[in-house]
Amino acid sequence: MTLVFSSPPWRAQWLDPLQLGSETQVLVHYRQSFLTGSEGGQLFPLTEVDALDLPLSTKQGLGMWEGLPIVLYELSEAPSIAGLNWLGLRQIMSSQLDTSYVEMLCMAAQVGTWATQHRFCSHCGIPLLAVTGERAMACPQCHNRYYPRISPCMIALVTRGDEVLLARSPRHAPGVFSTLAGFVEPGETIEQCIAREVLEEVGVQVTQPRYITSQSWPFPHSLMLGFHVQYLHGEIRLQPEEIEEARWFPLNALPNLPGPHTIARHLIDCYLAERLGTTHPM
Structure with a gap:
């Protein structure tokens, strides 16, 4: 007998946020809250989000949800947008039944917080640059690397x-x-x-x-x-x-x-x- 195991809908992996196509879905995050649609979802098509001209702090490729690439838009403030609202992560977790979806949002919040808090080198104060191929920031002057804090x-x-x-x-x-x-x-x-x-x-x-x-x-x-x-x-x-x-x-x-x-x-x-x-x- 052959056992067939279904793949989970969420798979975390490093993605280059600058190389993602129109099929990409976006999570928009600011200080433990996610932009949420009228039907209660937090994923939005890339083209729709880019048209909003949001106050972007950083982009982070997160992984794949049901075969589609997911990118995080971490904002520097939470603007009011007609037809959309902001929901705190704890509030979403209390009502969301899909464990994989919650895991994706939790990772997004953690990565967004890390990226916001690690924009400058703690040794020399130089702005940090994203490292290609791994989730890390690097100082171009003293070459220190900064990984997500756990x-x-x-x-x-x-x-x-x-x-x-x-x-x-x-x-x-x-x-x-x-x-x-x-x-x-x-x-x-x-x-x-x-x-x-x-x-x-x-x-x-x-x-x-x-x-x-x-x-x-x-x-x-x-x-x-x-x-x-x-x-x-x-x-x-x-x-x-x-x-x-x-x-x-x-x-x-x-x-x-x-x-x-x-x-x-x-x-x-x-x-x-x-x-x-x-x-x-x-």
Whole structure:
């Protein structure tokens, strides 16, 4: 028997934005928001976008969507355009069901932020030039190269049998409880980061970190490494500048949770499936 695997609609790759033809589709981005059409889509034909005479900061070739080349137009401001509006990436993620499409938008936002923040050499101040063939900027004077910034961080679900520890951050949507997360410090392992961040944020000690999955998180350039960790000891004690509320929740009485495209939700769903013996989420 021959197994046939369908190709995903989105494939990230370097493309020369100056060598793309009329079949190219464009994503228009400014500060975590995308230009959006009347029917809710973010992809526009190249010829239509060029006719708008937008305040362009940079162009970045991103990859292929359903066989068509995709280019990012990163703007220096967000103009008002009749019949179109601007939607934040978080808002799009909360309603968009296509995981591949969300991955494309997340990459676009991350690349756009990087390109905007890396226009000049940090050593000599000379304007940077795009490197042909790879996603990088180079200084023509001191020859330093600048690649997209990736900031590793841990995100962990603290478990205690049929209970999970969930918390509310001031940055969360009202009423939503989530897992704990934090950036890796210089010289720190991911395991050390988990222990430190959990202790800092909620005052408990954990053990046996078990890696589950990862997710690129473009707010603005994180790589989230997701774990399940077991509660060891301690009482909940909040870090007030980071956590508004934290509680143990039984699995049969969970609060409002993060959206379906988030790694936090995936960690919770995976643990729920393990304890209930149901199908493990993909």
